[in-house]
């Protein structure tokens with residue numbers, strides 16, 4: 001009886017983990033993703049594979065896979081109205097692969113991507129000032 005109860009708890013825990021994994025995580029930070037990627041590499045002993053050049057090449061390969069989704073489609077309208085749900089899900093996966101390799105590459109190069117991107121947006125605004133709106 002005690003064993004059966006324990007097994008039930010374990011299944012609940014597993015389902016809880018699955019829910020956690022599939023719940024929308026729209027507000028996740030670069031730092032959180034960075035930590036997950038670090039854990040992923042450590043758990044598999046893959047840190048030696050994550051040298052900057054390898055990560056850059058892997059990211060470019062994923063950009064290629066992303067491009068394939070748009071290839072031969074003609075003009076793609078904003079919102080992807082003509083795409084199936086399966087195509088949109090695939091797009092999300094390929095965009096994620098690019099982002100995850102970019103974050104990992106930044107980390108392995110010692111670049112704080114959040115800080116660098118924020119600074120770059122400021123620099124862009126100085127380089128390309130918005131036209132002043134007449135009232």
Ligand SMILES: Nc1ccn([C@H]2C[C@H](O)[C@@H](COP(=O)(O)OP(=O)(O)OP(=O)(O)O)O2)c(=O)n1
Pocket residue numbers: 046049065096097100101
């Ligand atoms: N050495 C590796 C290999 C993979 N990944 C992670 C980062 C990417 O998010 C994803 C890439 O996995 P795959 O190489 O299997 O590529 P796809 O998921 O695109 O699969 P496929 O190329 O079969 O479509 O896995 C990683 O961190 N380090």
